[in-house]
Amino acid sequence: MRLRSTLACVALLASASAQAAGRPRYGGELRVAHGGPPEIGEPALADTPLEATLLGLLTRPVCQDTRDEGAVPALARQLSRPTAQALQLTLPSATSAQGLARAWMRLASNEGASPYRALLHAVRGEARQLTPRGAVLELPLSYPWPDLERALCHPALAPPVSATPVGPFTAAGRGALEAQLAWPQGRPYLDRLQLTATDQRGLSRLWSSRQVQVELGVASETDSVAGTALYATFLAFSPRRLPADFRQAVESAIDREDLTRLFVQAPAQPMPHLLPPALLDAPGRPRPAAPPATPSRTVTLLYDASVEDQRAVAERIQVKLHDRGYTVALEALSRAALRARWAKGDFELMLHALLLPPVPGPALAVVLEAGGRRDLLGVELPAIGALPAATARDARARERALALAGSVPLVPLYAQGLGMRFAPDVGGVMMDAQGLPSLDGLYVLPAEGAALGGRP
Amino acid sequence: MSRAWVWAPVLAALAAPSVLASSDSTAAIPRLTRQVTAAVRAQRVEAPVAVNVTGASAELRRAVSTLLASQLASAGLAPVVLEAPTAEAAEAQARAQGARTLMRISLDIEGGELRARGDVLGTWVNFWSGRTPTRPARPAATVVETVPADAAVLALALEAGGTTPPVPTETPLQGIRLMGATLATLEHPLAALAAGDLDGDGREEVVALTEHDVSVFDASGRLIARKALEALPAASATTREPFGALAILPGPPRVAAWSTRHAHGELLALDKARGTLRTVGTVDQAPLGAVERGSFVPGQTAFAPTVTLAEGRSLTVPAPFTTASLEAQRMLFVHPDGSAAYYAHAGASPLRWSNLGAGSALGDLNGDGVPELITTSPQLAPSPDRVRVFATTGDDPGTHEPLWQGALPTGRALYVVTANLDGDKRHEVIVGLWKPDGTSELFLLRQGAP
Numbered sequence: 001m002r003l004r005s006t007l008a009c010v011a012l013l014a015s016a017s018a019q020a021a022g023r024p025r026y027g028g029e030l031r032v033a034h035g036g037p038p039e040i041g042e043p044a045l046a047d048t049p050l051e052a053t054l055l056g057l058l059t060r061p062v063c064q065d066t067r068d069e070g071a072v073p074a075l076a077r078q079l080s081r082p083t084a085q086a087l088q089l090t091l092p093s094a095t096s097a098q099g100l101a102r103a104w105m106r107l108a109s110n111e112g113a114s115p116y117r118a119l120l121h122a123v124r125g126e127a128r129q130l131t132p133r134g135a136v137l138e139l140p141l142s143y144p145w146p147d148l149e150r151a152l153c154h155p156a157l158a159p160p161v162s163a164t165p166v167g168p169f170t171a172a173g174r175g176a177l178e179a180q181l182a183w184p185q186g187r188p189y190l191d192r193l194q195l196t197a198t199d200q201r202g203l204s205r206l207w208s209s210r211q212v213q214v215e216l217g218v219a220s221e222t223d224s225v226a227g228t229a230l231y232a233t234f235l236a237f238s239p240r241r242l243p244a245d246f247r248q249a250v251e252s253a254i255d256r257e258d259l260t261r262l263f264v265q266a267p268a269q270p271m272p273h274l275l276p277p278a279l280l281d282a283p284g285r286p287r288p289a290a291p292p293a294t295p296s297r298t299v300t301l302l303y304d305a306s307v308e309d310q311r312a313v314a315e316r317i318q319v320k321l322h323d324r325g326y327t328v329a330l331e332a333l334s335r336a337a338l339r340a341r342w343a344k345g346d347f348e349l350m351l352h353a354l355l356l357p358p359v360p361g362p363a364l365a366v367v368l369e370a371g372g373r374r375d376l377l378g379v380e381l382p383a384i385g386a387l388p389a390a391t392a393r394d395a396r397a398r399e400r401a402l403a404l405a406g407s408v409p410l411v412p413l414y415a416q417g418l419g420m421r422f423a424p425d426v427g428g429v430m431m432d433a434q435g436l437p438s439l440d441g442l443y444v445l446p447a448e449g450a451a452l453g454g455r456p
Numbered sequence: 457m458s459r460a461w462v463w464a465p466v467l468a469a470l471a472a473p474s475v476l477a478s479s480d481s482t483a484a485i486p487r488l489t490r491q492v493t494a495a496v497r498a499q500r501v502e503a504p505v506a507v508n509v510t511g512a513s514a515e516l517r518r519a520v521s522t523l524l525a526s527q528l529a530s531a532g533l534a535p536v537v538l539e540a541p542t543a544e545a546a547e548a549q550a551r552a553q554g555a556r557t558l559m560r561i562s563l564d565i566e567g568g569e570l571r572a573r574g575d576v577l578g579t580w581v582n583f584w585s586g587r588t589p590t591r592p593a594r595p596a597a598t599v600v601e602t603v604p605a606d607a608a609v610l611a612l613a614l615e616a617g618g619t620t621p622p623v624p625t626e627t628p629l630q631g632i633r634l635m636g637a638t639l640a641t642l643e644h645p646l647a648a649l650a651a652g653d654l655d656g657d658g659r660e661e662v663v664a665l666t667e668h669d670v671s672v673f674d675a676s677g678r679l680i681a682r683k684a685l686e687a688l689p690a691a692s693a694t695t696r697e698p699f700g701a702l703a704i705l706p707g708p709p710r711v712a713a714w715s716t717r718h719a720h721g722e723l724l725a726l727d728k729a730r731g732t733l734r735t736v737g738t739v740d741q742a743p744l745g746a747v748e749r750g751s752f753v754p755g756q757t758a759f760a761p762t763v764t765l766a767e768g769r770s771l772t773v774p775a776p777f778t779t780a781s782l783e784a785q786r787m788l789f790v791h792p793d794g795s796a797a798y799y800a801h802a803g804a805s806p807l808r809w810s811n812l813g814a815g816s817a818l819g820d821l822n823g824d825g826v827p828e829l830i831t832t833s834p835q836l837a838p839s840p841d842r843v844r845v846f847a848t849t850g851d852d853p854g855t856h857e858p859l860w861q862g863a864l865p866t867g868r869a870l871y872v873v874t875a876n877l878d879g880d881k882r883h884e885v886i887v888g889l890w891k892p893d894g895t896s897e898l899f900l901l902r903q904g905a906p
Contacts, residue, residue, distance in 0.1 A: 022813050022814035022815065022832060022833070022834075022835070022836065022841075022868060022869065022870050023697065023757050023778060023792060023814050023836070023870065024697075024836065025792050025793070026755075026756045026757075026758075026792075077690060181693045181754060181755045182692055182693050184690075184694070185694070185696060186694050186695045186696030186697070186755060187693065187695075187696070187755035187756075188696070189696065427836065440696075441696065445836065446793065
């Protein structure tokens with residue numbers, strides 16, 4: 001089933017009366033402002049919802065998760081299962097198949113230093129060696145993993161932007177993106193997007209002066225649309241470097257509701273479990289009592305300098321842990337440096353934020369990897385994948401997420417989504433299951449009683 | 457219209473037991489009568505049960521009465537079918553025939569649904585009432601059951617002999633009043649729709665193109681043949697929405713089909729005996745009509761303005777168009793903004809029409825030899841979408857009141873064709889709808905009894 005028929009339409013009907021003879025019209029330009037960086041890096045590091053959305057304009061994973069628990073082709077022309085134990089991807093060309101294989105092999109290697117490599121765990125050899133045959137990439141599996149297709153739809157598994165177009169738009173310089181006519185799922189309706197990077201004040205100014213038609217990364221909760229909150233932030237800790245009662249100290253000190261409401265950019269939700277509330281909606285356990293007082297000790301909390309609210313959260317944790325006898329030093333790092341320290345296990349405390357897939361099994365895999373429990377992947381995933389029914393696999397993954405919470409050195413804190421605003425003349429606003437907007441499906445609605453006489 | 461054709465779908469179903477077994481579970485009238493029987497049984501009624509059905513056409517009333525009586529008999533309720541002119545007369549007849557229960561239902565077809573409404577009452581008279589026809593306390597219940605109408609319902613709902621029904625108040629001049637029912641459903645969104653006589657029996661088949669296949673349906677909505685298109689090479693620039701071109705080519709009849717998903721299209725011949733569509737060639741120009749050809753605007757749901765007509769003549773319409781309808785010498789091209797260019801004959805200057813929907817077609821619905829314009833709503837996403845019928849004799853039809861209009865089922869109505877499904881002078885209308893769940897529906901509209 002094609003994407004258009006399965007995504008949820010959020011704002012299409014707002015201007016449904018505009019004359020367009022039943023079909024969206026092609027052409028035009030949209031001005032888009034966002035609160036993200038002007039340049040987006042490699043897919044495995046562009047994992048905030050905003051960065052993943054922006055990157056998705058230029059490069060797409062092989063497929064896109066749909067809200068009806070399916071996956072539709074995106075970069076790939078086709079996904080098929082010649083046997084239950086193998087997935088076959090047909091890419092638009094041999095070049096794109098080779099580019100994708102290289103990107104995945106790098107991600108799967110230690111060099112990749114990415115928790116998202118867990119998404120490829122079921123592939124034989126954990127996808128460290130992939131050899132495409134022409135435009136076809138075959139992925140034999142080590143164990144049954146029916147959720148592989150949906151796992152491969154994760155934005156972190158998109159190939160890097162290259163000379164070969166791998167997304168619905170191509171960069172045309174100075175923030176301009178032009179529609180790629182040969183995009184396998186059909187060219188975008190728009191001819192061009194004009195992107196402007198700014199901050200929250202800039203977003204408000206541009207919106208109120210009607211200089212932009214789309215805003216991404218809006219913190220305001222009025223007039224905005226929110227994507228599913230799957231960007232999960234954890235406090236990762238090193239069990240080797242911290243006392244056994246550290247988790248109890250953190251859990252007793254931190255009020256997630258308070259943290260989310262006062263220190264985290266909306267839209268956000270407290271996250272009491274290893275999976276976000278969108279995937280695991282169960283009440284959290286009561287906060288434990290503080291552990292017995294111990295002599296003061298100094299620890300360092302690493303956080304992502306590029307995520308604005310992580311500094312505020314880190315400072316809040318600093319204050320709260322001080323009450324439990326911890327003197328917390330804060331160290332801001334780039335995301336690449338942060339991931340490198342994570343991969344080496346070179347940290348005491350770290351704010352670790354991940355864009356989790358919208359499927360409990362693959363999401364649990366990423367969380368276990370991020371928590372340094374790669375040893376559990378080979379035990380937990382085959383047991384989940386052995387269940388033929390998707391609902392049973394999801395239930396099992398949720399159950400295991402609850403059971404494993406105490407043995408994974410991660411303290412879940414909160415989950416965020418992407419806040420967006422769209423002007424009334426923008427049609428075709430759709431969100432995918434990952435909670436990201438499909439900007440290539442946007443179009444400019446003709447004004448009421450617009451001039452007649454052919455194409456705009 | 458021949459009376460024989462009116463019964464054709466029903467007789468065809470009866471003549472084919474294997475089909476009957478499967479269609480019985482989904483056909484509208486058996487479903488409705490099962491639902492009504494279940495509702496009556498739930499009231500713990502006493503046999504014999506008298507049944508009086510009113511409304512709709514005599515044929516439809518009789519068909520429903522027959523199947524309802526069969527269902528009630530199977531349930532051991534000893535039915536008696538009445539033909540009383542009024543509800544009061546039905547009650548009197550039921551008592552006179554010794555029935556203990558009376559079911560009075562009226563039928564109507566509205567919005568593509570067949571509906572039965574009425575009541576169930578006891579007709580037993582207490583001895584102590586004497587000659588006064590008192591009613592017992594039980595049973596006493598209302599009956600409201602609805603099922604989606606189908607082609608057989610519409611065929612039975614036609615006036616006897618195919619005469620024009622009484623002129624309704626909203627269509628005082630041309631007498632067009634359409635009734636709708638689901639003809640067929642498709643698993644994928646439609647990319648194009650066409651109709652033509654593929655088997656030479658004088659009745660046109662309906663052909664539907666999706667990105668995945670071409671399907672041929674007969675007048676009753678039965679799938680005659682289907683051909684997968686997956687083996688065709690992918691297009692270098694496809695469209696986000698399914699789109700394509702489909703036409704029936706003459707002598708011998710063939711289907712020319714091209715989805716923008718593929719680099720070229722296919723020419724297909726129907727083998728009715730085997731129920732297959734056989735590839736007899738490739739198509740490298742977008743087929744707009746029997747001989748008219750066009751080309752896709754790459755990546756867009758539109759055709760380029762230049763059209764090749766018969767004998768290689770070229771026509772350039774004012775702008776790219778999403779829909780073409782070619783009826784005899786008349787040509788209609790609907791542009792993406794809802795305007796259209798109408799040519800009364802080849803070589804004529806185009807008239808500019810307005811407020812048309814992507815689903816637009818020319819077709820003679822009332823048999824007067826002049827085609828009407830049938831068009832959907834011009835809005836992008838109307839809810840519900842509507843189909844409107846205009847006369848084509850005057851100026852811009854979009855500025856006049858329609859001869860008839862009616863709401864369509866849920867979905868985006870992007871395709872309209874007219875087809876002569878029964879071999880008479882009047883064309884039927886088939887609307888192709890994209891459903892919200894990613895499937896498609898072919899919705900049949902034909903002249904019918906109120």
